[in-house]
Amino acid sequence: MTAYPFEAPESQALLERAARVTPGGVNSPVRAFRAVGGTPRFMASAQGPWLRDVDGREYVDLVCSWGPMILGHAHPGVMAAVQEAATRGFSFGTPSENEVALAEEIVARVEPVEQVRLVSSGTEATMSAIRLARGFTGRSKVVKFAGCYHGHVDALLASAGSGVATFALPDSAGVPASSAGETIVLPYNDVEALEAAFAEHGAEIAAVITEAAAGNMGVVPPLPGFTEAMRRVTREHGALLISDEVMTGFRCSAAGWYGVEGPYDGGAPDLFTFGKVMGGGFPAAAFGGRADVMAMLAPLGPVYQAGTLSGNPVATAAGLATLRGCTPEVYQRLADVSSAIATATTQELSRHGIPHVVQWAGSMFSVFFREEAVHNYDDAKAQNSQAFSAFFHSMLSQGVHLPPSAFEAWFVSAAHDDAAVDKVVSALPAAARAVTESFATIGS
Ligand SMILES: *Cc1c(COP(=O)(O)O)cnc(C)c1O
Secondary structure: HHHHHHHOOOHHHHHHHHHOOOHHHHHHHHHHHHHOOOOOOOEEEEEEEEEEEEEOOOOEHHHHHHOOOOEEEEEHHHHHHHHHHHHHHOOOOOOOOOHHHHHHHHHHOOOOOOOEEEOOOHHHHHHHHHHHHHHHOOEEEEEOOOOOOOOOOOHHHOOOOOOOOOOOOOOOOOOOOHHHHEEEOOOOOOHHHHHHHHHHHHHHHHEEEEEEEEEEOOOOOOOOHHHHHHHHHHHHOOOEEEEOOOOOOOOOOOHHHHHHOOOOOOOOEEEOOOEEHOOOOOOEEEEEEEEHHOOOOOOOOOOOOOOOOOOHHHHHHHHHHHHHOOOOOHHHHHHHHHHHHHHHHHHHHHHHHOEEEEEEEEEEEEEOOOOOOOOHHHHHHOOOHHHHHHHHHHHHHHOOOOOOOOOOOOOOOOOOOHHHHHHHHHHHHHHHHHHHHHHHHHHH
């Protein structure tokens, strides 16, 4: 039995209250701390890089709401935009100007994206992109990669990352074989497997969907040439390529992972999905790409897709203010903060002889407790997640809130100032000692 320092009585009380009315007490599984043990902290407020829990403790936030809070919490510019929008009404159920401006902002940033449709979550974006690809090609099979998470879409939950990886679930119950059977799951970064799948099923495959750079099994960027190979193979067989940039979009660079790795000699992905950063902490997401493909969507074409709150005026105001706030200086700060934290972490872990590897996608990074580089889901699963739990709890007790899973990226914001970075760095020696002690416990 692991003992966790019990220092969250108010969170514990709220968790018990929550568990009576909500399964597991949470509204998204990874929040429950099941993988690392202990009591999830219920947050009361957040400002800049800081979270404050209901017990009055402060944490440097290295989750940033799983990506959206790129400018930091309660950013004054975004706050003003949200308040101004809310003053004019919460939802119209008609078109409104902010939606146009947000779509223009996305189209201006990501060169191959000619048109977008706004939705309310990343899950909706990937679900709609898959339907659109099936409608456009008249085919039904979809290729995805093990360890990639595309939201909780039935057809895309097979061997998914994020919470599915965190809880080592083979797949989700409740997904009918008729739906899962249309999904072909391949190892990430494996061109041969991709070519073999297309050699066998090429004429039935509507699309390949991939995380632009995987971030939901920890950070695993595509190996050089992998994206181009996906482009070449899909094109040869008349399938679409969908780049899921829900996590990487507007974070890895102003144009997301595409801005880091593209443009590609063999051409760009046909469709992209976005979420997280583009909503600025509100429910706004999007899918988009080639205009001829997007023209298949209702009301122009036969592929139906809709949403009561799609393009919500308050959410789009937050997203627009966030994207406009993502200046070159912001991206420089993200790079500096990530590099300071990652460098200090690796130095401290190395000093203790702890096997680990840090992996990057732009300024997005994560730490794996294993010696060798991670190129796919099998590699990611071979990390020492017990070591991560020990590290996580030591950091938490010292006021640093990491993602409560070894299978997630660490997120920083441009509001992470030197005080926040120093707090993280000064927590590392004790956290490294905790990892070493966890090895001793396992060994005995
Ligand atoms: C978070 C995420 C999703 C799902 O987005 P939600 O808004 O949680 O539905 C899809 N794809 C990727 C790559 C993600 O990181």
